[in-house]
Amino acid sequence: MIRKVTSHPTQNESLLFEMSSPGKKGYQLPELDVPAVDPKKALGAKNVRAEIDGFPEVSEVEVIRHFTRLSTWNYAIDLGLYPLGSCTMKYNPRVNELVARTEGLAWAHPYQPESLAQGAMEVIATLECALAEITGMDGVTLQPAAGAHGEMTGILMVRAALEKQGNPRKKVLCPDSAHGTNPATAHMVGYEVVNIKSNDLGMVDVASLAAAVDGDTAALMVTNPNTVGVFEEHIVQVAKILHDKGAMVYMDGANMNALVGVARPGDFGVDVMHLNLHKTFSTPHGGGGPGSGAVAFRSHLEPFAPTPRLRHKDGTYSWDYDRPDSIGRVRAYYGNFGVLVRALAYIMAHGGPGLRNATLDAILNANYIRKGLEAYYDLPYKSPCMHEVVFSDDRQSAKGVKTGDIAKRLIDYGFHPYTVSFPLIVHGALMIEPTETESKQEIDLFIDAMQSIAREIDENPDVVLKAPHSTRTRRVDEVTAARKPVVRWRPAVPAARAAD
Amino acid sequence: MIRKVTSHPTQNESLLFEMSSPGKKGYQLPELDVPAVDPKKALGAKNVRAEIDGFPEVSEVEVIRHFTRLSTWNYAIDLGLYPLGSCTMKYNPRVNELVARTEGLAWAHPYQPESLAQGAMEVIATLECALAEITGMDGVTLQPAAGAHGEMTGILMVRAALEKQGNPRKKVLCPDSAHGTNPATAHMVGYEVVNIKSNDLGMVDVASLAAAVDGDTAALMVTNPNTVGVFEEHIVQVAKILHDKGAMVYMDGANMNALVGVARPGDFGVDVMHLNLHKTFSTPHGGGGPGSGAVAFRSHLEPFAPTPRLRHKDGTYSWDYDRPDSIGRVRAYYGNFGVLVRALAYIMAHGGPGLRNATLDAILNANYIRKGLEAYYDLPYKSPCMHEVVFSDDRQSAKGVKTGDIAKRLIDYGFHPYTVSFPLIVHGALMIEPTETESKQEIDLFIDAMQSIAREIDENPDVVLKAPHSTRTRRVDEVTAARKPVVRWRPAVPAARAAD
Amino acid sequence: MLGAIGVRSIEELIGHLPGDAKFNRALTIPPGKSEFEIVDYFKERGSRCAVGYATFLGAGVYNHYRPVVADTIVQRGEFLTSYTPYQAEISQGTLTQIFEFQTMVCQLTGMEVANASMYDGSSAVPEAAMMAVRITGRNKTLVAKTVHPEYREVLATYTKHQHMPVAEIGYDSETGKLDLRDVAAKLDDDTACVIVQSPNFFGTVEDLDELAALVHKRGALLVYVFTEAVSLGLLEPPYMADIVVGELQSFCISPAYGGPFAGIIATKEKFIRQIPGRLVGETRDGDGKRAFCLTLSTREQHIRREKATSNICTNQALIALMGTVHMSLFGKEGLRELAHQNLSKAHYLASKLTRRFDAPFFNEFVAKVGDPDQLNAKLLERKIVGGLALGRFYPELADCMLLCATETTKKEAMDQLAEAAQ
Amino acid sequence: MLGAIGVRSIEELIGHLPGDAKFNRALTIPPGKSEFEIVDYFKERGSRCAVGYATFLGAGVYNHYRPVVADTIVQRGEFLTSYTPYQAEISQGTLTQIFEFQTMVCQLTGMEVANASMYDGSSAVPEAAMMAVRITGRNKTLVAKTVHPEYREVLATYTKHQHMPVAEIGYDSETGKLDLRDVAAKLDDDTACVIVQSPNFFGTVEDLDELAALVHKRGALLVYVFTEAVSLGLLEPPYMADIVVGELQSFCISPAYGGPFAGIIATKEKFIRQIPGRLVGETRDGDGKRAFCLTLSTREQHIRREKATSNICTNQALIALMGTVHMSLFGKEGLRELAHQNLSKAHYLASKLTRRFDAPFFNEFVAKVGDPDQLNAKLLERKIVGGLALGRFYPELADCMLLCATETTKKEAMDQLAEAAQ
């Protein structure tokens, strides 16, 4: 029985281009206080464009309504549990939005004199220290824009360090449970990717790992807890295996929400890792970014960190560009500063004890869901789980219902689905991560919904196969979308001639 | 056919009291930097309360979700046309929300030294001047909190002026089309209310007015354009009739959106009037306030305006409390200042020409709707309409469908209803005010919906009588609500003993 | 659109306005400004309003922290840009929230019913008196001189023409509490109500039990007024009162140079039909589900016209929403803790100054400072806005100022003030 | 909950962590602070960052007005707190908006397809080069020295280990435009693409026709880079380019000390399967209604793993939304007017200074000022942040600074700068 939602009318809305009327605009500029220049004269006639064909022409109220209406078609954390595994969809505190808009910080230009940027630089330095303490590492760079970007930064640093020793080596090892960005990253840094299979506990198989590591091995990219939500119990031994062969351990820290205050990669042998500040440290996902992929590293990798590095001397901060061994820049300026402000605000609000409690609550919530659902869904790995739990659709697929169908049915029950079909080592995975910010009431409703769906599959699988039934948009046809991709609007025929 | 909305799941939500769990709170205070005082010692044991029974105990994320979920159950201007007649539901510019939060203004204390309040005082003075120009009056007070409050202020000023002349008089005349606040106000100021009937053009019947005005008449409270959206064509003559008998003309300015830049009450004989800044000047309604009922008056009434008055001398502003003839205060401090800031921002954004254009567009939109619907609904008054048009349900009630039913059916079509059953002189009134900020597209959809409903009433009245069908809440039972009113939540039985 | 209507120009639509009523020139208001000129304009005006000053002003308007969440919620267009919830089926968000507001106001004040809000605390006072007159059929009002002076002025304005004589009750010059003997002396069979504020304008906590007994014995009603809502986090609620009115500004509402604020009025169940303003009630919808709607509107002006309980129509809904969010965030424990911090700060400050009155106080008190204006001038130089000089409202207290400390008042600022006062 | 799980304490849940991997002390991070201490903390830090200064800095990050509406919209929880729109049925809001974004980017740049966003302009450059390598099967990249220096650094970092040699093209010391002869000299059959920025880092508008002809004749691709999106309100879009990348910061995104911004990448239809990052496509739902969803994900890392077109996953969705709102508000006329104001302001400023290069420019230009640091120091005293001293990136231009004027630059500030420069 569906207890969580009720249907209600939501406004339809066409695309902005379809509602434009000539001459309309939603914005007024101040009067020009200098002589108006003739563009053709200033730029040369051939450099001046004709009007932008099909560009929107709408009023301010139409803009507000357009995006307000669209927003009502979205699900969001602010509306309820968002259990996307590996994504750590926790509550995004609103005070973080306010402080990120602090005038001096929001309007600081990256090239303004350092003497007039000390406040912003202090924010960066303070966050670097906090993250170093949390990860047990010696240094942190905040330049990378997201997790994958951080991975690239970290592997580039590994490569630079090995190169400096005379041999960059050839291979990067990735467990078969790894997130797609790991192999993709290794490839971009010029490494060959070798997959390491997991054992039946869902952990890296130490034997096959040992067998795979040799003098050509640059690094292992390990996620811990891994993507099945299991802590790599032999991580210290794993690290030793690599270190003994002169290779390094890169840790994908996307799941750091399971470790903050409880275990530190720096203490269990990791050389370099990234953090997703937009996961563990509550900065809003915003429909797909922005994020920040802070990279934390041991001191032996510091010389290779991206340029510039922040320095602190006699009470003043400065940027150090004199970095002969640095991998260089991975992006312009200093990183997604606005995201860093939010992450620091989150850390300050929790404080050390609060951060650890958040971790424990995240683990508690995941285990509570596991308990509530293990009688209904197949649990491929029995190892204790940390912040997320991964089921498979084994039992349900027997009835022809796949994890993707169950996900769609969850929508009718008023929830955003879990992560579907990842990790790849679990056939038909249901990857569930509640995070610590969910209340017992909300989680109980989720468990109730998942149990109810399991029963529906026994009694009437069709209702699940055809889901969702209650949404303004029914199940979308992704296949057609990909077959002949239409990725932009075009005016209807008459205007078409004119179309750019 | 319903083109404007589609159903979609919206989250259910219980009352905060029902989701509380002991010890939870959504907020943290800084640590106390002074010694903690023992309340019992400081206040006396008998003055210290026990914990507040049943008071909420929820987390910050639960608060955000609670109110976000509730908000999705509301209709709003930001979602679409909101044609409540007499309410002037125009777009509320967002920049006004920003400027109202300007630190120095939002945090100014009413008692801070005038030397440190000059900026806020200048805002008030500037708005007073603008409104005087717009109304053609000599002075303005911004103290009243809403329209009805302004009415009371204005009629008190009339009474004080007449008293000063020796005789406060006994009667206030109100056309039968007047809004309920008019007679209610007259009564609160100690006047007997005499109703004046309207003629078949919907205007004040000059003859019966002339007959009613005598030496006991204090004032006429006239709304212009009146509540049927018609401009009182004989207003100048009407004013003369009252003035000849030593009585005054109070104008209810709720419909000023039809006159700004086009006609000025000060020019057609009005002595005193109020403006609803939360209507004509776009300050948000906020689900029922706050508003501001600015009162504009001719110079002969200035001595009686509320205390204090703002003065400007050699570049500094000051509050003048030395007002022997003033009616006194109608509220503490200086008015709903935050609302005044928004109204001034609106006036600045439009400027003189822009304000007049807004008026003309409002009139255009109303006439366009009138044209589109006059073939479907009965138009009781054929006089040209201004910013709003009033139909009656005559034809539809013949089929047993009333204005209230049509309103509910409009909801299924994705619109907020018009004003139902007001003014009282129109039997089964449909009072429609689109305002100038609506686009032709939106208005066409509204006309289309109203026409479609008219057809439904011919073909299948039941669908209208049972409306709305698509909302999360079906038609509510207002009768039961009033019979045994439950206006607060109470804990279920066990806790009940403890209930306060 | 012109074509559809059948006119050639938009001007034609106002062609029927009589010439003598038409406005034939352009408004002298300058042409429209851009958004950013407007933002700059108000920034400049704001910069001339005590930005960056510490303050000890209270006197009905208090400096409290405003949780960010409240602003996030009131800026949701669905709350900000909706009208009074006449159409229940698409206004359940606002209606449910008002029902919660009414409930919290009852829980806070110890009353049984509350309305959806009043303009502010000051205008709620005469509304309470008018209500008492309707209930008792009597016409006299006694009001304590220790009720906020501006509130009393508003009471005078409203009552003047409603045959409602108002007399004032003095205060005890030792304690600053209202003078019970004076009440006893003035209370008579025509008295509809006695109005008392606690903490009163001097910050003093009043004793209500004896007063209530006295008032009720004479068949009059007791009206309790508060200006500092936070005090109810610690103070015993006025169970013995018949009507409670007050100001919620302390709950998440910025001082905003005096408004918009939100007034409340609460009373006993039996008086519900005499309460002014909007009321939200619980009911069922067509499917039998719990729903809310405006109710008892037969009390109101749009139905009752001149016989209405009040002429109030638009109230302060959005501000009341801020108050609701505030009460939700702080909740049971938080509000008590907040009140306790206020109590502690004010007592710290008082410990360094000479108090004029000897009686329990919450977060405000009257200090004897010799020449208040001189002290305030001294403080301004240190970017501190001092207390309210009381001579303006109480000539007999010309050597005193009213000082307030809240959770936002920093120890250093209090120490500076104390030092300046030496 | 513990009971249900069957553990006695929450610590038990991490009991299985190996002792040598466990963290056995408390974090040295101080206990949690209250919301208002946090707000104060950042206010204080912000107050030390050039608040109230006029600025002439551009160089890839521009000071433009930010319409309030944009902030209102990005703060809607439904946009702010949702994830990448994997589940189309409850993400149509974000998906529809991204589809509009992709369309507007095409309209603006004259390209046929665009993705949902890149991290920023700088990282989009190597992604374009990698794309060109995939398309052409060649491996060399030529990049103009007049491309933003930091963008070129990022290009170097990305390409280093992908067997993608990069060579630089000089500029004409008279005009500041890229040196066509140098292109002709370095272009060969291994060249995958030539990367040019316009307006280039010196603010100079490049001539693309000849360049495009040259590049295409050799079978290479032309990659067009922009850092100032507003320029496209007036400048002819790079129809002749094969790939366009750029930075949208100018569209409603505050400088924020360098991020978060939003990069774009757009190209020809025929190259769509080589584009990196997320793409939203149009499709139908079960009822046959138009709907949108993420598409062509077979290009992406979560399917293709090491063979993906890029490793990018999370992009800059919310920032791209701001850009979408900006383009919607300004629209066809507004964007042109905005560009025109920028053009006029910069030309007014230039008229009072000595320009280093003689060529058309948009809202930035290089001025010969003798000692840039000395001038900037002088300006700081007047609360003006001057231009970027170019010696840092171009030793040969050590006596020059890069100056920018936008619609926000006031005439008085420009006059002051000119006067100081005398």
Ligand SMILES: Cc1ncc(COP(=O)(O)O)c(C=O)c1O
């Ligand atoms: C395990 C894992 N690694 C890496 C990433 C990539 O992070 P981002 O999306 O910030 O680039 C993610 C996020 O989806 C992830 O879940």
Ligand SMILES: Cc1ncc(COP(=O)(O)O)c(C=O)c1O
């Ligand atoms: C004609 C008319 N007069 C007076 C009022 C009362 O104004 P307010 O609600 O601001 O008190 C209204 C608003 O409903 C109105 O429409």
